[in-house]
Amino acid sequence: MGDLLDSMLDLMRRLPPINVEDNVNSLISICPDYADDLLGSVDQPLKLKTDRATGKDYLACDYNRDGDSYRSPWSNEYDPPLEDGTVPSSKLRKLEIAANEAFDTYREMLSRFLSTIYVPLIISEAVLKPKEPSQPTGSWDSIHVFETSERGRQAHYKLTSTIMLNIIATKDAVGEVNLSGSMTRQHEQDGTLTDPTSHVSNIGRMIEDMEIKMRNLLQEVYFGKTRDVVHDLRSIESLERERKQREMQRELMGLMKR
Amino acid sequence: MHPDEQMAVAAKFILQSPPGEINDVLNDVRNIISDDELLQEGVQPALRQYNLEQFVVVDIPEHDHQVIISDVGRVEGEQDRFRDPQAKLTFHFDHLRLEASDVQAYEPDEDTEPFRSALEKATLAYIGDHFPGGVSTVHTITASKYAIQIVANKYNPSNFWSGRWRSEYIVDISEGKVQSKILINVHYFEQGNVQLSTTFTPVFDLPPAAVSSQNASSASKIIALIEARESEHQEAMIQTYFDMSEKTFKGLRRALPIMRQKLDWDKVTGYKLGAELAGTRGAFGN
Known part of the structure; x- marks a missing residue:
């Protein structure tokens, strides 16, 4: 049984990320028993929803899902309403409210993100697309999942971060270009609990460091590595000329040695 | 099901x-x-x-x-x-x-084979000059229509990437046009799944010399045109990469916050939160 889920996850790591929603739905249609496992293990682009009670936007993902309903972190209510939907304990709920306020500041500093946080501490962000029609459009979704254990004044944090970055460009000279995907990294760290807000600031620092690291990684992979492969496939320079130049260099080196 | x-x-x-x-x-x-x-x-x-x-x-x-x-x-x-x-x-x-x-x-068609063969020769020289590991095939489709196909694959699973370049040119002598298709796919999969997929389908005119007579010289002219087109496309891809990285990516998320330094998380969580959170220690229940 485990093998089957492994095959499904391996398949999702190979097929085009741009089709992930459609492909996950197809897998679920073949193996309905695996719906929860798949939705819990394959990260998908986040959907924007509006809290009916407060009018504020929030993100729908697997972590605030119960059946077909999603819980708003603002009102703590499920949409569509659920009578027996899972809600966090009152202590966790307080932490959820505090973390949402803190990360609201974080995203304001960085971009036009919308971020919402769900306990047990899941932070997800999505980006609104830039409006200029001539530029390539893009979206950034990041999901940070924390596992935390407390021992006295120490807390141990395990962070799993996934960033989904999709960019589409359409131009006369290139046609349609689609550069999309996701990358995942993990990091573990200890933190000190000095006051009640410590979790929020400890986690905040870890996420900030991770996002800086992953932003560099995405830059390198998306705009460096994939571009290099294109040039490995076809060389703009004449290969024949390069061969001749190398030969000439060798000859010159030979002359200089004499 | x-x-x-x-x-x-x-x-x-x-x-x-x-x-x-x-x-x-x-x-x-x-x-x-x-x-x-x-x-x-x-x-x-x-x-x-x-x-x-x-x-x-x-x-x-x-x-x-x-x-x-x-x-x-x-x-x-x-x-x-x-x-x-x-x-x-x-x-x-x-x-x-x-x-x-x-x-x-099999016996090829006598009338079209000389020009097909000339296109093939020019294509082989072209891919040898630009595609390390490229393969090409040139087919006669009808009396005045030829297909030039190119593919280049690079598989490097130990470094977590693979790539494919495909191009196809349908040379239509009687219409005086070339229908083309360039498709690039790249997969990068080290702790992630990142894919590039491009589709470019321009139509361009044949050089007048290639319409009036079909011989080795006009075949070379057609392939020279394809070479120029593909290099132009690749240059345009470089520009697109620059735009995607410098405009779109930077616009999506800054490298550092607006103040150009990392956030002071102790300040962000502030006094108000401190009051609200009183007694939340042990919230994770262990």
Whole structure:
């Protein structure tokens, strides 16, 4: 049984990320028993929803899902309403409210993100697309999942971060270009609990460091590595000329040695 | 789920296989469907479609060149018999093993063969000069229509990437036009899944010399035009990469916050939160 889920996850790591929603739905249609496992293990682009009670936007993902309903972190209510939907304990709920306020500041500093946080501490962000029609459009979704254990004044944090970055460009000279995907990294760290807000600031620092690291990684992979492969496939320079130049260099080196 | 629907889903997955990963995808699909009999019967059309679309290449027995498998190379009225116009052979192609067998000689059309052969010669010189590991095949489609196909694959699983460049030019002498198609796919998969997919389908005019007479010189002119077009496209890709990185990516998320330094998280969580959170220690219940 485990093998089957492994095959499904391996398949999702190979097929085009741009089709992930459609492909996950197809897998679920073949193996309905695996719906929860798949939705819990394959990260998908986040959907924007509006809290009916407060009018504020929030993100729908697997972590605030119960059946077909999603819980708003603002009102703590499920949409569509659920009578027996899972809600966090009152202590966790307080932490959820505090973390949402803190990360609201974080995203304001960085971009036009919308971020919402769900306990047990899941932070997800999505980006609104830039409006200029001539530029390539893009979206950034990041999901940070924390596992935390407390021992006295120490807390141990395990962070799993996934960033989904999709960019589409359409131009006369290139046609349609689609550069999309996701990358995942993990990091573990200890933190000190000095006051009640410590979790929020400890986690905040870890996420900030991770996002800086992953932003560099995405830059390198998306705009460096994939571009290099294109040039490995076809060389703009004449290969024949390069061969001749190398030969000439060798000859010159030979002359200089004499 | 009905077996037909299962096979439709399996086919959909197979057709999305990244360069060089069809066998891995097949393996996964085999575990997921877990009905080898059904899969063996039903998978053939999807494999055929994948191989034709992706310009899969095959070694020709007792020759040292490869041929692109594609729709224009299919022998009329036959499903899995293809032409090797360079060696003037036809062969049966096995879509699972990717092997050629039952090789037979054929007589090419006398009127079109000299120009096809001239295009082939110029194309071979061109790919040798720009595609490390490129393969090309030039077919005659009708008395005034030729297909030039190019494919280049690079598979590097130990460094977690693979790539494929496909281009096709339908040279139509009587229309004086070339219908072209350039498709690039790149997969990068170290702790992630990042894919580049491009589609470019321009139509351009043939050089006047190539319309008036078909010979070695006009064939070279057509290939020189293709070379220029492909290099222009690649230059435009470089510019697009720059735009995606410097405009879109930077616009999505700054490298550092607006103040150009990292956030002071102790301040962000402030006094108000401190009051609200009083007594939340131990919130994780352990």
